[in-house]
Amino acid sequence: MKEKLSIVKIGGNVIENKTELAKFLTFFSQLKGAKILVHGGGKLATQLASKLGIESQMVNGRRVTDAKSLEIITMVYGGLTNKNIVASLQANGTNAIGLSGADGNVIQAHKRPVKEVDFGFVGDIDGINADFLNTLITSGVTPVFCALSHDGEGNILNTNADTIASEVAIGMSKLYNTTLYYSFEKKGVLMRIEDEDSVVKHIDSNKYKELLEQKIIADGMLPKLENCFHALQNNVGKVCLGNIEMIQPNASLFTTITL
Ligand SMILES: Nc1ncnc2c1ncn2[C@@H]1O[C@H](COP(=O)(O)OP(=O)(O)O)[C@@H](O)[C@H]1O
Ligand SMILES: CC(=O)N[C@@H](CCC(=O)OP(=O)(O)O)C(=O)O
Known part of the structure; x- marks a missing residue:
């Protein structure tokens, strides 16, 4: 049987909140077994860009990335955010290594072709260097990805x-029994966005259609759920969505996605 690998993604709202981030990194360090962390940080990039007089434009939840924005996101994602997270993990006893997609050639991508929108320097992923990541993991090192490919x-x-x-979860599924966790500031997919406890505990393809029709899934949740189903359709074993408590052993209130 394949060994378990947890791939955990944390969103911008958790990264922005110092207390929540510190708590999350403690939980992540306590998570047993092989693991990979992926972090966002779009909000911080938007704030820094604004301070420098650069306007950020988002289309369908994706940043239109011109040459100036690319400089900022490279500094913020690959530098400030990634290195602070890696340092905090080290303080928690986790031997983490920060990676952009260029480091170790871990995420190969191509510039998104121009269709209705020119997204600029936005990459669509072609492949993951699973063998290199496996070398790190089997050496006891925990990879920490930022949102950069090459x-x-x-x-x-x-x-x-x-x-x-x-895509990292999909790529690693040839070697491991993968579980993908999307951790953000809500307890899961909510029936009523204003009711923190209205978590939909289980979503399958039929329920997904229903929630889409009812427009209960909106904004950032739309691409997130697309990613969940894409992962499950491509050999990822399990996908869960919830707040930072979800990765704790006794967690019970979060959303599990199945096909
Ligand atoms: N039904 C829903 N349940 C939970 N969150 C929802 C729902 N519909 C829309 N959202 C919004 O989706 C957001 C999460 O998406 P996003 O901001 O892209 O996440 P991340 O912080 O991980 O990048 C939540 O903050 C919430 O405002
Ligand atoms: C192409 C694109 O949109 N990239 C994102 C990468 C950061 C990200 O995904 O951050 P969150 O997970 O915190 O939203 C952006 O620049 O905002």
Whole structure:
């Protein structure tokens, strides 16, 4: 039987909140077995860009990434956010290594072709270097990904962190029994966004259709759930959505997704 591997993604709202981030990193360090962390950080990039007089444009939840935005996100995602998280994990006794997609050629991508929208330096993922990641994991090192991929021709590309998490989980599924966790500031997919405890505990393909029709799934939750089903359709064993408590051994209130 394949060994278990947990791939955990944390969103911008958790990263922004110092207390929540510190709590999450403690929980992540306590998580047993092989693991990978993927972090976003879009909000911080938008704030920094604004301070520098650069406007951020989002289309369908994706950042239109021009040359100036690319410089900022490379500094924020690959530098400030990634290195602070890695340092905190070290303080928690987890030997973490921060990676962009270019490091160890771990995420190969190509620039998204221009259709209705020119997203600029946004990367669509072609492949994951699963064998290299496996070498790190079996050496006791925990990979920590930021939202950067590369095109193999010297260019860094911006790739949504939810997509990085699902593609890493898919790529690692040939070697491991994978579980993908999307951790964000809510307890899961909520029936009523204003009611923190209205968690839909289980979503399968039929329930997903129903929730879409009822417009209960909206905004950032739309691409997130697309990523969940894409992962399950491509050999990822299990997908869960919830707040930072979800990765604790006694967690009970979160959303599990199945096909
Ligand atoms: N039914 C729903 N349940 C929970 N969150 C929802 C729902 N519909 C929309 N959302 C929104 O989706 C957001 C999460 O998406 P996003 O901001 O992209 O996450 P992340 O912080 O992981 O990048 C939540 O903050 C919430 O406002
Ligand atoms: C292409 C694209 O949109 N990339 C995202 C990457 C960061 C991210 O995904 O951060 P969260 O998970 O915190 O939203 C962006 O630049 O906002």
